[in-house]
Amino acid sequence: MQHLQPHAVQSAFFRDRVALVTGGASGIGYAVAGKLVGLGAKVAIWDIQKERLDECQERYGDRVLTRSVNVSDKAAVSKAMDELTRAWGGVDHLLNNAGIIGQRMTVQDFDGDELDRVLAVNLKSMFYVSSAFIRASGAESSRSIVNLSSIAARTGGMVGNIAYATTKGAAASFTYALAKELAPHVRVNALAPGVINTEIQKDVFADPASIEAMANLIPLKRLGTAEEVADAAVWLLSDGAAYITGVVLDVSGGR
Ligand SMILES: NC(=O)c1ccc[n+]([C@@H]2O[C@H](COP(=O)([O-])OP(=O)(O)OC[C@H]3O[C@@H](n4cnc5c(N)ncnc54)[C@H](O)[C@@H]3O)[C@@H](O)[C@H]2O)c1
Numbered sequence: 188m189q190h191l192q193p194h195a196v197q198s199a200f201f202r203d204r205v206a207l208v209t210g211g212a213s214g215i216g217y218a219v220a221g222k223l224v225g226l227g228a229k230v231a232i233w234d235i236q237k238e239r240l241d242e243c244q245e246r247y248g249d250r251v252l253t254r255s256v257n258v259s260d261k262a263a264v265s266k267a268m269d270e271l272t273r274a275w276g277g278v279d280h281l282l283n284n285a286g287i288i289g290q291r292m293t294v295q296d297f298d299g300d301e302l303d304r305v306l307a308v309n310l311k312s313m314f315y316v317s318s319a320f321i322r323a324s325g326a327e328s329s330r331s332i333v334n335l336s337s338i339a340a341r342t343g344g345m346v347g348n349i350a351y352a353t354t355k356g357a358a359a360s361f362t363y364a365l366a367k368e369l370a371p372h373v374r375v376n377a378l379a380p381g382v383i384n385t386e387i388q389k390d391v392f393a394d395p396a397s398i399e400a401m402a403n404l405i406p407l408k409r410l411g412t413a414e415e416v417a418d419a420a421v422w423l424l425s426d427g428a429a430y431i432t433g434v435v436l437d438v439s440g441g442r
Contacts, residue, residue: 193427194226200329200425202227205278207271209258209316210285212239214385215335218417219282224250226421231271231278233258234285258285259307261315268319277325280424283313283334283358288387291347302350309354313361321369331424332369334362334377338439341379345391355379359435366433374432376423381439383411406441 206223210216212234220230224247232243233256240253252274256267271278289305292298313334324330337344337355344352362377369375382388382401392398392410402409419438422428 197421197425197427198226200226200427204228204280205231205271205275206280206282206424207231207233207278207316207320208282208284209233209256209312211282212236212243212253214387215380215383215413215416215420216282216284217243218413219284219420220247220251222414222417222421223280223424228280229275231275233267258312258316259304261311264312264315264319268316268323272323278320278323279330281316281320281332282420282424283316283332285309285312286335286354286387288348288351288391292350293347294349297350305350305354309351310357310361313358317365321373324373326372329426329429330373331428332365332373332375333420333423334358334375336362336377336379336435338379338381338437338442340435342442362435363433370432374423374428376428376431376433377435378416378419378423379435379437379439380416381405381411381437381442383413383416383438385413404442405439409440411438411440 201223206228208216208220208230211220211232220232223230229250231252233254234240235255235257237255240255243251244253254267256263258264286309290301292301336358339352340356340359359377362375366375416438419436
């Protein structure tokens, strides 16, 4: 029997499959989109950063379909999914990745509008996009969803990010429940990254000393990279994880 390297196996799996990555214009989503394109998939990228979307389109050409979509807007999500289905016929894989930390808040003194915004972008979007995905995805086998939770779901995250941590806990619960709802046709898993060096963290870790202090709290003694989270996402989306559903996988350097 021919020996296939992991990359070759994944290329054979993803070739001409269609994936949708929300929040794919930067960080983890961008890394996942790039890896999927490299494996031969066609990737729809939804984000709100227009310039970065244009850069993605230029970089990957007709292998990607970029669109400015606010995933917390149900009508916009539905419209964008209709367009995507018309363009490429359906969607096989979904990465529910768009997210924000939101402004610092405590429960004692919270801002209701900001709370609604964080809930809408991080959590309600998962309902909107997953629902549209299910309607748009055909009867192909090996369909899959990966949601971005966080270790903040169990650690509570940093003080001041309680709205964020709450949505990430809900993303894990959403994953357990949706995995049951969609079995056996669609596998649904989540990733719980630890501290990953992307833009969402840029205010938190503006100072190199704070990066070092954080690294010391992580058993593997460093922050993670978007590429490392993307490798786990691509694996969970692929048939390499064919018997795994309803799982939240830490990618956290042991934290
Ligand atoms: N970086 C970390 O340490 C870390 C840790 C745990 C979980 N996560 C999760 O990983 C996911 C990706 O984060 P990242 O680290 O790559 O950060 P990032 O800021 O680089 O990427 C987030 C992307 O989401 C997009 N986005 C924000 N609001 C949107 C909206 N309303 N509609 C569409 N797109 C929107 C942003 O424009 C951005 O491109 C997030 O859900 C985040 O919570 C990140």
